[in-house]
Amino acid sequence: MRIFKQKSAGGRARACGMAYLSVWTLCVLWFWLGRSGGGWIMSYTILAFWFLLPVTTLITSFLLERGQDLGLRRWAAMGLFGLMYTAAIWATFSLSTLLSHARLEFPSPYYLLAGLCPSAIGIALGWAARKWNVSPRVPAIGLFLLLCVCYVQLKTFGGPLLRPVPILDVPALLLLLGTAGWLLFRRKK
Numbered sequence: 767m768r769i770f771k772q773k774s775a776g777g778r779a780r781a782c783g784m785a786y787l788s789v790w791t792l793c794v795l796w797f798w799l800g801r802s803g804g805g806w807i808m809s810y811t812i813l814a815f816w817f818l819l820p821v822t823t824l825i826t827s828f829l830l831e832r833g834q835d836l837g838l839r840r841w842a843a844m845g846l847f848g849l850m851y852t853a854a855i856w857a858t859f860s861l862s863t864l865l866s867h868a869r870l871e872f873p874s875p876y877y878l879l880a881g882l883c884p885s886a887i888g889i890a891l892g893w894a895a896r897k898w899n900v901s902p903r904v905p906a907i908g909l910f911l912l913l914c915v916c917y918v919q920l921k922t923f924g925g926p927l928l929r930p931v932p933i934l935d936v937p938a939l940l941l942l943l944g945t946a947g948w949l950l951f952r953r954k955k
Contacts, residue, residue: 782826782830823885826885826888827843831896833892847881848879849878855877
């Protein structure tokens, strides 16, 4: 029985990894096969780098940690997701600048943080859901994950994550406290 559980956890991790790599690849291909001219680059940036990649990172991290205790591998997973987000920036905008202007532009180190934060939030929520045996079908978890990603993306848009932004921080803190209290009292029976 223990061998079956290990294979099942490995299969889940492989499926999550393949889903994440598929979304990552589609985001990069969408950039290179996108329409030229017009304002499509702004919609691409918002959808790919503010929504698709962070939400996929958060959900993948949540499912990986919910399915099994990653232990020390959770730190490597967070770093890997941060590097993949930075690699997506490099494979699109930096490479485009290199090919069009013959100038090598490296992505900012803040992009590493923008990829690492949704992963850390997903891993923390997956750990909490596994530890307290919260039902994964609770609809508030999905809403909470989406709000966490939006918060992190808005915080890192104009600078580092740790800068104070009261219009974002106060509602996020209230939402975090309310959701944490709700999760603590609503356990799977």
